[in-house]
Amino acid sequence: MSFFIRxxxxxxxxxxxxxxxxTRQAILTRRLSAGTRLPASRxxxxxxxxxxxxxxxxxxxLISEGxxxxxxxxxxxxxxxxxxxxxxxxxxxxxxxxxxxxxxxxAATTPPLARDAIDFRLGTPTIxxxxxxxxxxxxxxxxxxxxPTQYGPVAGDPDLRAAIAGYLxxxxxxxxxxxDVIVTAGAAQALDLIARATLAPGDTVxxxxxxxxxARNLFLAQQAHLLPVPVDDDGLRVDCLLTGPTAPLLxxxxxSHQYPLGARLxxxxxxxxxxxxxxxxxxxxxxxxxxxxxxxxxxxxxxAGLDETGHVAYxxxxxxxxxxxxxxxxxxxxxxxxxxxxxLMQLTARLTPWPVQRALTHFLVSGDLERHIRRxxxxxxxxxxxxxxxxAPVAPLARLQxxxxxxxxxxxxxxxxxAATIIARAAARGVIVYxxxxxxxxAPDRCGILLGYGGLTCDDVVRGTCILADVITEAYAxxxxxxx
Amino acid sequence: MSFFIRxxxxxxxxxxxxxxxxTRQAILTRRLSAGTRLPASRxxxxxxxxxxxxxxxxxxxLISEGxxxxxxxxxxxxxxxxxxxxxxxxxxxxxxxxxxxxxxxxAATTPPLARDAIDFRLGTPTIxxxxxxxxxxxxxxxxxxxxPTQYGPVAGDPDLRAAIAGYLxxxxxxxxxxxDVIVTAGAAQALDLIARATLAPGDTVxxxxxxxxxARNLFLAQQAHLLPVPVDDDGLRVDCLLTGPTAPLLxxxxxSHQYPLGARLxxxxxxxxxxxxxxxxxxxxxxxxxxxxxxxxxxxxxxAGLDETGHVAYxxxxxxxxxxxxxxxxxxxxxxxxxxxxxLMQLTARLTPWPVQRALTHFLVSGDLERHIRRxxxxxxxxxxxxxxxxAPVAPLARLQxxxxxxxxxxxxxxxxxAATIIARAAARGVIVYxxxxxxxxAPDRCGILLGYGGLTCDDVVRGTCILADVITEAYAxxxxxxx
Numbered sequence: 015m016s017f018f019i020r021x022x023x024x025x026x027x028x029x030x031x032x033x034x035x036x037t038r039q040a041i042l043t044r045r046l047s048a049g050t051r052l053p054a055s056r057x058x059x060x061x062x063x064x065x066x067x068x069x070x071x072x073x074x075x076l077i078s079e080g081x082x083x084x085x086x087x088x089x090x091x092x093x094x095x096x097x098x099x100x101x102x103x104x105x106x107x108x109x110x111x112x113x114x115x116x117x118x119x120x121a122a123t124t125p126p127l128a129r130d131a132i133d134f135r136l137g138t139p140t141i142x143x144x145x146x147x148x149x150x151x152x153x154x155x156x157x158x159x160x161x162p163t164q165y166g167p168v169a170g171d172p173d174l175r176a177a178i179a180g181y182l183x184x185x186x187x188x189x190x191x192x193x194d195v196i197v198t199a200g201a202a203q204a205l206d207l208i209a210r211a212t213l214a215p216g217d218t219v220x221x222x223x224x225x226x227x228x229a230r231n232l233f234l235a236q237q238a239h240l241l242p243v244p245v246d247d248d249g250l251r252v253d254c255l256l257t258g259p260t261a262p263l264l265x266x267x268x269x270s271h272q273y274p275l276g277a278r279l280x281x282x283x284x285x286x287x288x289x290x291x292x293x294x295x296x297x298x299x300x301x302x303x304x305x306x307x308x309x310x311x312x313x314x315x316x317x318a319g320l321d322e323t324g325h326v327a328y329x330x331x332x333x334x335x336x337x338x339x340x341x342x343x344x345x346x347x348x349x350x351x352x353x354x355x356x357x358l359m360q361l362t363a364r365l366t367p368w369p370v371q372r373a374l375t376h377f378l379v380s381g382d383l384e385r386h387i388r389r390x391x392x393x394x395x396x397x398x399x400x401x402x403x404x405x406a407p408v409a410p411l412a413r414l415q416x417x418x419x420x421x422x423x424x425x426x427x428x429x430x431x432x433a434a435t436i437i438a439r440a441a442a443r444g445v446i447v448y449x450x451x452x453x454x455x456x457a458p459d460r461c462g463i464l465l466g467y468g469g470l471t472c473d474d475v476v477r478g479t480c481i482l483a484d485v486i487t488e489a490y491a492x493x494x495x496x497x498x
Numbered sequence: 499m500s501f502f503i504r505x506x507x508x509x510x511x512x513x514x515x516x517x518x519x520x521t522r523q524a525i526l527t528r529r530l531s532a533g534t535r536l537p538a539s540r541x542x543x544x545x546x547x548x549x550x551x552x553x554x555x556x557x558x559x560l561i562s563e564g565x566x567x568x569x570x571x572x573x574x575x576x577x578x579x580x581x582x583x584x585x586x587x588x589x590x591x592x593x594x595x596x597x598x599x600x601x602x603x604x605a606a607t608t609p610p611l612a613r614d615a616i617d618f619r620l621g622t623p624t625i626x627x628x629x630x631x632x633x634x635x636x637x638x639x640x641x642x643x644x645x646p647t648q649y650g651p652v653a654g655d656p657d658l659r660a661a662i663a664g665y666l667x668x669x670x671x672x673x674x675x676x677x678d679v680i681v682t683a684g685a686a687q688a689l690d691l692i693a694r695a696t697l698a699p700g701d702t703v704x705x706x707x708x709x710x711x712x713a714r715n716l717f718l719a720q721q722a723h724l725l726p727v728p729v730d731d732d733g734l735r736v737d738c739l740l741t742g743p744t745a746p747l748l749x750x751x752x753x754s755h756q757y758p759l760g761a762r763l764x765x766x767x768x769x770x771x772x773x774x775x776x777x778x779x780x781x782x783x784x785x786x787x788x789x790x791x792x793x794x795x796x797x798x799x800x801x802a803g804l805d806e807t808g809h810v811a812y813x814x815x816x817x818x819x820x821x822x823x824x825x826x827x828x829x830x831x832x833x834x835x836x837x838x839x840x841x842l843m844q845l846t847a848r849l850t851p852w853p854v855q856r857a858l859t860h861f862l863v864s865g866d867l868e869r870h871i872r873r874x875x876x877x878x879x880x881x882x883x884x885x886x887x888x889x890a891p892v893a894p895l896a897r898l899q900x901x902x903x904x905x906x907x908x909x910x911x912x913x914x915x916x917a918a919t920i921i922a923r924a925a926a927r928g929v930i931v932y933x934x935x936x937x938x939x940x941a942p943d944r945c946g947i948l949l950g951y952g953g954l955t956c957d958d959v960v961r962g963t964c965i966l967a968d969v970i971t972e973a974y975a976x977x978x979x980x981x982x
Contacts, residue, residue, distance in 0.1 A: 043673055044667060044673050045667040045668065045671060045673050046667065046668060047663070047664040047667055047668075049664075050664060050668060051865055103673075103674055103675045103677065103678055104674050104678045104802070104805075104808065104830065104831075104832050104833070105805060105806050105807055105808040105832065106808040106832045106833040106834065107779075107807060107808035107809060107832055107834070108807075108808075110834065111779055111781065111808075111809070111834070112747065112779045113696045113747050113748060113779070113780065113781040113835075114695075114696065114834055114835060114838065116696070116697075116698045127648065138647065138648070139647055140647050141644050141645065141647045142644065142647075144644060146643070146644060149641065149644055149645075150641045153637065153640070153641055153853070156637070157633065157634045157637055159630070160625050160626065160628060160630060160633055160821075161625065161633075161820075161821050161823045161824060162821065162823050163622065163623055163624050163625045163626075163821045163822070163823070163953060164611065164622070164822065164823065165822045165823060166823055179531070180531045180533075180534060183528060183529045183530065183531055184529070184530060184531075184534060187529055189527055189528050189529050189587075190587055190588050191587045193587065194587055194588045199683070199848070199851075200848060202845070202846055202848060203846060203848075206845070206846040211598075212597045212598065212600070213600075214600045228845070231845055232845060232846070235845065263596065263597050264597060295591075295595055295596045295597070296597065297595065297597040318588070321588075321589060322589050323589055323591060323592075324588065324589040324590040324591035324592075324595075325591060325595075336645075337645050337646065337647045337852075338647070338648065338649045338848075339645045339646050339647070339648065339649060339650055339849075339851065339852035340645060340851050340852065340853070341848060341849065341850070341851045341852075342851070346588065347588075348588050348589065348590045348591055349588070349590040350590065350591070350594065350595070350598055351597075351598065354598065361686070361690070361712070361715055361716060361719060362686055362687060362690040362716070364683070364684060364686060364687075364822075364825060365823075365825060366825070366851075367683075367823065367824050367825045367826070367850075367851055367854045368821075368823035368824065368825075369637070369824070369853065369854065369857075370851045370853065370854065373853075381535055469647060
């Protein structure tokens, strides 16, 4: 407050008038915004070195003018009812400034979820089945004491890292210790850190084709050269990987639930992939997203659990098992890479907030997280079954795949059906589904639709897929008439 | 658990023996780590599709062998008393893999705070005067409901951004709206984002000399070329800035409390700096760290509050007013830059965790943050006074500067005293202080010592500075004897 008031002790204007005028100006120019609570008259009088009576009288005048309002027992506030004069915002440069002359190589934009539609957006989980008291209990430790005033270890709290290592041992068969784990702000940050730590412009990165566009964008941001590797019903075609001097430096792969087709990489391919990486000295980036959700399918060991030569960096996230709004994940990487990444984190984002780390430690150590995952498996299994049943009638026209794991499915259309038409007609009827074509670097070799069902209610899954089935049948009928 | 067990229904080994042997192996190889709770026998029996009796009998055998232990009313756990066989960790590659062949351009390492010494580390605040119930109250909103399962706006929660805009209006005279604010994971992330959004290899960045090493490292990581700009007792020498084609693209500056010398940039220089930026189309990065802590000095308006041409990006942090372990700060930037940065965040770290954003919103809206800042001003003022008084006796040998603001001071030594010797002797007596020389890109033009007092107790400030005063007097005496 004292910031706005420059009292002049010469007799040109009284202290009262100066105080009133300067406060009025601060309110009109929005430097004191609507609803702001003013300091107590006693505090302000001391700060400005004037009598408290002057303050009280000035506030009274401003209250009578409607700039301020007194609230009984609570103090004096800038009124909320000021005419909505255009609020001042920051000045913007005229034209394009030279410090933005380099084109941004890559940026991502995600439109908000459609509000009045059933949106089968991929990668959207739900957290509503989590009992509120379990959520609260997890945070109790974080509120028991004041947070530390140090940054703390950049790689994460040792307790949390040990808890994650224990979880990965139990759930994914990865034998690692706390030291092997780095806590990150989700999978995207882990990928960004690996890319920044390893890539120079022109380096090659192998990507599943079709594959995860956000990973692709992160590698492109480092000016990497992308090498698409084909995918079949069993996931990555390991036999198609280049070898020798042309082998990619990094290979990004999603073995638990190929993104986006949903295949699970068989153990034989996993072993072949590890042998390829060791023979060609390439780093495999294993993005194990969605690995927690399997249905009617035995678990398969993570590549990082099978690796014996230190050629796998493993990425996991709490986004799917809890919520992406928690921004927490982890990275398990062999030593020389780990040290580089920690150096890079020290320089940039540093660690995950301490209260979030404490809450996650509690989730893991108490067993609440694994109980929640079991609960969610049942929850998602019901949605998955609803999706499957609603699409059964159109099975001859559209083959449903990738349902054994994860939170989305792939619907492969008969080649004589046009995905774009079906997607547009579904959208016109309030159902948003996603074209497989967007997940390719090159020309698509399949034609289909992606359906993320994690974030929808069971009812919406049924309603949405019934409309989609309708639209597909209709499109086929139109096609038949056209052929006649 | 079912992950480790592969039951073979042929009669080579009984189900019981297979279960016992495979569980034992999982424990020995640390895939099931000490203290892990096993699933209930009923759950496991259902998962494996065998009788519960088989599970109970197998667990009993493992308990009798000492691999497991039953805890009354709580379940069965892997024993904590296993011999500490070397825990398996990740395999590491042999030699330097080709995916680490590019030298890491820059990484930072911060040694942990000295434990048995009085460590005058810069940039270390304290949070202990915050009442625990105020801390808890701030988190109440975050625990009232389950977190959203969407990422939410990348630039931050609209309520928090509005609260920060209001705070910057009141406290720093910056008239901005919620839309102008981006919530970041602290100042380091904000700087990293600006650097990535604007710089191409070889671009020039002006830096105060001496200046903030971590900012320097972030610009070097983008392969920028650094231009040191001299600093005097009033901060940046605006008259020394290059103009025309050689003007730096970006200029990093700390006007509230020059880092590390502590000067406050006078208003006339602020106006000249803004005119320079507009004339040369350069972007000023205003790092307003420590602006909250002024002592006996009137507030000065932030550059971002004076800027009328959109050439200032303003960085603030909650690290100093609360704690760095919260990882939260903010960035106010003119429009075309802001959109680029949001695109970059979308791609990489995304947003600050939702619970942290909710807690900060409460801190700001309730007035608790500003009350805490006032409390901390008194708290730090006491430490500052103690530091000042303890060093008064050596004033002819060492001039104390930069005390009007911030949480550290600069002690300029008489040119005939050697800083390195004094620092080494203080360290030998358990007092860690920092050489100014480390803050230069080129050759230092001053000789002195930096003292961060924010994180120390008042007692330690007194004890530490008394020892330092002693060491300085001693060094001077030695010097006199040497001269004789």
